Amino acid sequence: MGFANVYGGPSAALITHQFASAGTNQFIQTGYCGGLTLxxxxxxxxxVSEAEMQDGTSHWYIPNEKKVDSDKDLVSAAVDYCNKKGYSYVVGSVISTSAMLLETHExxxxxxxxxxxxxxxxTATTLAVAKKFNKKAISLxxxxxxxxxxxxxxxxxxxxELIESETDEKIRDLALYLSSLSFN
Structure with missing residues (x-):
């Protein structure tokens, strides 16, 4: 099991690519996002069930694609675990971009x-690199x-800050649970 702190698509690609090449079969990305819906x-x-690839890195791994999916088994296991633990969650897509703080209301x-x-x-980069190497991946x-x-x-x-910290603990718990699973 490996843990890495990354920032942006190129950094995510560097870590995921190296671990996938070394034989890692499953990637569980954790991190932060801006909310886009009520x-x-x-x-x-x-x-995350899927990510739109607008990050500038993911398309190098799966050209001619616009989106990349999380592994369905991992998504299902994450949902089941959250239900069991009573964790508040939503399942859906994100858009991964290459810059932050520049978004307008439009x-x-x-x-x-x-x-x-x-x-x-x-997210899109992590999922795309995993897909390129036929590995399982999810983003929480x-x-x-x-x-x-x-x-x-x-x-x-x-x-x-308090809510974010409590949610981080739940995400770590969920990630450790998912890392203990093996899928065929």
């Missing part, structure tokens, strides 16, 4: 209209800011 709240775990609304629940910088995200509601990283509160 269907998701602070404290929810976003279990861009945020366009992403939301496409049905994305969140936006991040790494925590809402760091709720863009559709106008919250940004600059409007952080103590309450949000």
């Amino acid at each position: 269907e998701i709240n602070y404290g929810d775990i976003l279990i 861009i945020i609304n366009r992403w939301a209209m496409k049905g994305h629940l969140g936006v991040d910088m790494e 995200l925590n809402i760091s800011d709720h863009l559709i509601e106008g919250d940004t990283l600059y409007s952080y509160t103590k309450e949000r």
Whole structure:
């Protein structure tokens, strides 16, 4: 089992590529995203089912694709575990981009209209590299800011900090559970 702290698609590709080449069969990415819908709240775990590839890195691994899916077995196991533990979660898509803090209201609304629940910088890359190497992968995200509601990283509160910390603990628990599973 390996853990790595990455920031952005190129960093995610570097780690995932090296671990996949070394024989790692399953990737569980954890991280943060901006919320793009009122269907998701602070404290929810976003279990990513698919990611739109707008990050600038993922298309190098699976050219001519616009989206990449999480492993269905991992998604199902994550949902089952969250239900068992009583963790608040949503399942859905994200859009992965190559930059943050530059989104406008128009861009945020366009992403939301496409049905994305969140936006991040790494998920599409992690999933794409795993797919290239025929490995299983999933992304479990925590809402760091709720863009559709106008919250940004600059409007952080103590309450949000506490919720984020509690959700991080649940995500770590879920990730460790998923890492203990083996699928054929």
